[in-house]
Amino acid sequence: VREAAWLAALGLLPLVGAPILTHPRFRILGAAARGVLSAAAGAAIVSFAMTLFTLARRPWGVLTVAALALVLAAGLRAMLGRSPGPPLAPEDARAERRSRAEVFATFASALGVAAAFFATMSAGATSPDLFFFWGPKAQRFAAARGVDAAYLAEPAHAYMHAYYPPLVGNLGALASMAARGFSWTAATLTFPILLAALAAALPGILRGTAGRRRAATVSALAVAALAAVGVRAGVAGNGDMPLVFFETLAVALLLREDAGDAAIQLLAGLLLAGAAATKVEGLVVAVAAPLLFLTLRPARLRSPSVAASAARLFAPTAATLLAWFAVGAATGLFHEYSEYGAFFALHSEYWRSIAVSMPAALGRAGFGLPYLVPLAGLLISGRPSREQWLPLGAAACLILFLVFAYLHHVIDPSQWIAWSAARVLMPVPALLALALAVGAGPPAAPVPPRAAPSPR
Amino acid sequence: VDFVLLAGAALLAAMALAAAPWTRGFARPRTPFDASSSRFLVPAYELITEAAAVIPPGASFAVRTEPPNPPFQALFQRLGVALLPDRRSRPDPVPGLPVSADWPPEADFLIVVGAAPRDTGGEIVLETARGTVRRRGPR
Numbered sequence: 001v002r003e004a005a006w007l008a009a010l011g012l013l014p015l016v017g018a019p020i021l022t023h024p025r026f027r028i029l030g031a032a033a034r035g036v037l038s039a040a041a042g043a044a045i046v047s048f049a050m051t052l053f054t055l056a057r058r059p060w061g062v063l064t065v066a067a068l069a070l071v072l073a074a075g076l077r078a079m080l081g082r083s084p085g086p087p088l089a090p091e092d093a094r095a096e097r098r099s100r101a102e103v104f105a106t107f108a109s110a111l112g113v114a115a116a117f118f119a120t121m122s123a124g125a126t127s128p129d130l131f132f133f134w135g136p137k138a139q140r141f142a143a144a145r146g147v148d149a150a151y152l153a154e155p156a157h158a159y160m161h162a163y164y165p166p167l168v169g170n171l172g173a174l175a176s177m178a179a180r181g182f183s184w185t186a187a188t189l190t191f192p193i194l195l196a197a198l199a200a201a202l203p204g205i206l207r208g209t210a211g212r213r214r215a216a217t218v219s220a221l222a223v224a225a226l227a228a229v230g231v232r233a234g235v236a237g238n239g240d241m242p243l244v245f246f247e248t249l250a251v252a253l254l255l256r257e258d259a260g261d262a263a264i265q266l267l268a269g270l271l272l273a274g275a276a277a278t279k280v281e282g283l284v285v286a287v288a289a290p291l292l293f294l295t296l297r298p299a300r301l302r303s304p305s306v307a308a309s310a311a312r313l314f315a316p317t318a319a320t321l322l323a324w325f326a327v328g329a330a331t332g333l334f335h336e337y338s339e340y341g342a343f344f345a346l347h348s349e350y351w352r353s354i355a356v357s358m359p360a361a362l363g364r365a366g367f368g369l370p371y372l373v374p375l376a377g378l379l380i381s382g383r384p385s386r387e388q389w390l391p392l393g394a395a396a397c398l399i400l401f402l403v404f405a406y407l408h409h410v411i412d413p414s415q416w417i418a419w420s421a422a423r424v425l426m427p428v429p430a431l432l433a434l435a436l437a438v439g440a441g442p443p444a445a446p447v448p449p450r451a452a453p454s455p456r
Numbered sequence: 457v458d459f460v461l462l463a464g465a466a467l468l469a470a471m472a473l474a475a476a477p478w479t480r481g482f483a484r485p486r487t488p489f490d491a492s493s494s495r496f497l498v499p500a501y502e503l504i505t506e507a508a509a510v511i512p513p514g515a516s517f518a519v520r521t522e523p524p525n526p527p528f529q530a531l532f533q534r535l536g537v538a539l540l541p542d543r544r545s546r547p548d549p550v551p552g553l554p555v556s557a558d559w560p561p562e563a564d565f566l567i568v569v570g571a572a573p574r575d576t577g578g579e580i581v582l583e584t585a586r587g588t589v590r591r592r593g594p595r
Contacts, residue, residue: 101462108465112472115475122476122491123491124490126488128494136538139541143541156537156546366471370468
């Protein structure tokens with residue numbers, strides 16, 4: 001019963017995001033994508049609202065948090081204006097019959113999700129980190145009705161990384177407050193649920209980048225790759241699946257032909273803020289993807305200026321992290337991200353170890369095939385186009401950042417790499433797959449709005 | 457290219473299915489780690505879950521392993537923080553390093569994961585196949 005109540009409480013998230021995603025400009029994405037994007041946007045907003053409560057030293061309450069989050073969402077909706085925008089007429093999905101390739105792709109996605117669900121329910125994909133810090137934080141924050149600085153400051157809890165971005169802990173606490181207790185099983189189920197959400201949303205989003213068939217096959221490839229890595233690397237219940245969820249949706253939005261639209265940019269910015277609030281490395285993609293977008297896709301910037309686009313893409317992340325670091329400063333808990341050594345104190349003597357350990361770690365996740373198959377698709381499709389460098393560049397930045405992080409380890413990081421590399425590089429296969437949607441023929445043409453039936 | 461992508465998706469979905477622990481059937485697992493790559497946590501999980509019944513809220517605890525295994529001991533202590541949320545964790549001062557056989561400082565209860573606990577004093581309040589829980593006697 002508690003499992004169901006815990007998961008049901010997360011149903012608040014799409015309700016919070018609904019004021020934004022019900023804007024007419026998003027109708028073209030289709031109902032499934034809009035529902036999932038509502039949840040993703042709602043998650044970023046609710047977590048931000050909870051951080052603001054902590055900053056203001058006000059205790060969390062489910063209703064008060066929801067109320068503030070809805071006010072924030074309404075403010076963002078107001079920023080989108082009232083105009084329906086450029087030709088974003090709703091696509092009538094029923095107008096076209098599904099091709100065999102689409103049906104097969106849907107089936108492959110469903111198999112991936114089913115594998116993730118069964119593995120999670122059978123205790124085959126549980127992340128130990130759920131028990132080591134994600135869960136205990138959420139559990140404690142729910143009891144304390146806020147980020148419990150005293151708890152995080154205890155030397156016995158130093159391994160919980162007080163500075164770590166707050167979204168997973170915040171949302172877990174919210175669900176625990178609503179369900180009157182933390183549910184470990186429900187927390188693990190977020191892995192297959194978010195995977196299923198990606199499978200539902202990606203085809204609709206990518207139809208703005210490529211044709212229906214390619215949108216479906218790319219979505220299936222991304223979902224199947226994430227399922228294969230996630231089950232083998234054991235990510236159920238930790239922050240890796242929420243991170244890849246936010247990043248994949250945000251980059252998919254930025255690849256759309258209509259990504260110059262202010263509404264799409266604001267939504268992408270919000271999802272990137274969600275990524276930055278989920279894990280430290282989320283900040284890498286939250287910075288790299290918009291920078292690459294602004295650099296590589298100037299023709300898409302229909303909005304008044306590059307500065308306005310940059311503001312929409314970066315401001316949500318900036319606001320989210322400013323609030324979090326203000327919490328750190330106000331409580332004296334932290335002033336920076338700090339991990340395993342002094343910043344830029346690189347141990348270059350471990351280059352060789354890292355170069356050997358990383359491929360070996362990826363190899364243990366199904367012979368590296370979840371990473372190699374999308375890469376093979378890219379190699380077959382020819383030289384990357386300029387726009388494909390958006391997801392490819394973001395993936396490259398993530399890999400470089402992780403090497404940079406590993407180089408900070410004061411002892412040989414090969415063991416750390418062995419248990420972390422496959423899962424922290426989970427966004428890479430998804431980003432490689434997204435690159436395959438670019439330049440694959442014209443996006444599905446929007447169907448012009450049907451004329452109202454004549455009263456005669 | 458679409459054919460390659462579909463074939464790749466099918467292959468990866470099949471790999472995900474193959475990695476799932478089908479041989480266990482649809483029975484509800486006893487612990488969240490039963491079929492995971494972190495199965496080494498199962499004994500500690502079971503013992504600490506049962507220890508929740510004998511360690512009252514507000515009490516402090518330390519987790520030890522028998523035979524001594526400092527890295528596992530540090531991880532089991534963290535598991536204790538998760539599964540005994542209203543109690544105070546009192547790990548050994550330097551996690552992961554070898555510890556003495558003495559009773560850990562400031563710990564009211566000592567959870568010893570392992571079949572053959574050393575006699576570290578105190579009263580045994582729980583004994584299972586996974587280990588024992590001892591309460592500190594009068595100081």
